[in-house]
């Protein structure tokens with residue numbers, strides 16, 4: 001008996017060690033790709049930036065598969081042996097005692113387990129439904145942030161030190177000018193105080209490493225003046241001529257929150273202890289949950305795991321029902337929400353409306369494309385889950401009926417739960433068609449302008465939304481228009497933008513069929529007006545700001561620029577914040 005226990009124990013230790021080695025390897029490769037961000041930024045190698053971003057997102061699944069294959073090969077695991085796996089989890093927990101990324105390693109373990117074994121074992125006995133270890137005050141050789149004291153060394157010197165510590169190799173094209181710009185921008189926020197040193201009891205705490213994304217690097221921190229605390233970021237750009245410059249001062253939680261939005265691509269930000277970075281960021285952005293912050297720094301699987309924990313906790317402590325999401329029903333997706341929780345749940349329907357000529361697999365591929373693509377602040381990130389069990393009693397009767405009608409192949413019943421084979425979860429927004437219905441004139445003008453900007457920025461990032469209808473866009477809490485219906489997107493470079501040929505005879509215009517031939521990838525921007533410019537007010541605003549969206553030449557030129565390898569600038573902060581150069 002004792003010998004058998006010993007055997008189980010040594011087998012468990014072996015398997016736990018193999019899984020942890022799998023995670024360590026994953027994190028090493030993740031760090032290597034992340035560490036390359038500085039070079040890519042300084043070389044202005046934007047193509048490499050996009051490739052690295054895509055590669056890093058896909059790493060996790062490769063490592064999970066590899067680790068499962070290895071444990072199966074080494075230990076001949078075929079079916080689950082519950083007592084062995086209980087022991088493996090204990091061994092794994094012991095191995096994590098001094099680990100610097102224990103929460104990530106736990107998630108990795110859970111993924112390895114869940115990919116192999118059935119749902120009835122997804123309990124805290126076998127996986128990390130709850131984390132078993134605290135990530136507070138984990139030590140690493142370098143601290144996550146550095147403090148500066150403008151009260152003693154002066155604001156100018158402090159900013160110079162911050163830039164110096166960020167470790168850029170390229171020089172700044174005109175540092176004096178940038179320092180003046182920052183100084184002026186800060187002064188605006190402290191009227192009347194800047195000349196009196198004693199009143200400015202500043203402390204600046206800045207995350208040591210820059211956050212790289214697309215064509216920018218952001219230095220992120222907080223400024224403390226007495227009891228006042230303000231989050232800020234300094235976006236740094238490359239002039240592509242051997243020099244760097246500071247483009248703006250992003251000031252306060254609201255502005256910074258847009259920089260860290262779920263509709264942006266993930267940052268590349270190097271640190272041995274991500275939990276410390278997330279903890280710091282949470283102080284700057286208390287309204288962003290840990291899930292979003294982990295995702296923001298590229299640890300989207302941790303984001304997913306944190307989200308799910310939070311969601312289960314919320315379910316336990318709420319009593320409202322899942323209901324059909326307000327708005328126009330999807331022809332591809334069945335969308336529902338829990339009013340007390342700011343997310344929607346999307347299930348792919350069994351059958352699509354006839355005009356949707358694609359398959360379930362193609363829809364999934366489009367969603368994956370968005371996950372890996374630069375979302376430029378205009379496409380919502382989504383969390384994808386398999387086998388999600390939700391309490392049946394929390395489903396509104398009409399929702400349940402509609403789910404059964406439209407998604408039967410994706411749902412099953414397990415005692416008191418409804419189990420979804422596959423779900424996308426996404427931040428809830430106000431569908432633009434609903435927002436427009438009640439918007440006052442000035443708000444309508446602003447939202448239509450932003451809607452057009454969203455389309456233009458997506459186009460600049462090589463995304464053609466396919467379906468421009470207002471119902472496919474939402475308005476976020478920060479008041480930005482974001483696209484969320486991905487089933488018809490394609491790359492701009494795959495589209496053929498055409499002007500409608502003139503009619504050959506006057507009767508042509510009255511025919512039900514076009515008088516010209518149309519290939520599958522042809523797009524006629526002149527036609528957008530028919531369904532977008534529904535009311536005079538919308539028409540007037542749209543044409544004021546975005547008349548060019550109805551012109552095939554505009555689209556073709558954008559496409560040509562992408563083909564020529566030009567990457568458009570998209571700033572996650574208002575144009576008005578940008579410094580003059």
Ligand SMILES: Nc1ncnc2c1ncn2[C@@H]1O[C@H](COP(=O)(O)OP(=O)(O)OP(=O)(O)O)[C@@H](O)[C@H]1O
Nearest residue numbers: 326327328330331332333335427428429431471485
């Ligand atoms: N993130 C979200 N926040 C709020 N509501 C949403 C969200 N995503 C979807 N909805 C609601 O669900 C509806 C259908 O969603 P979605 O557009 O993703 O489905 P679809 O089947 O792809 O649509 P379509 O028929 O246009 O292809 C939307 O029109 C909107 O009312």
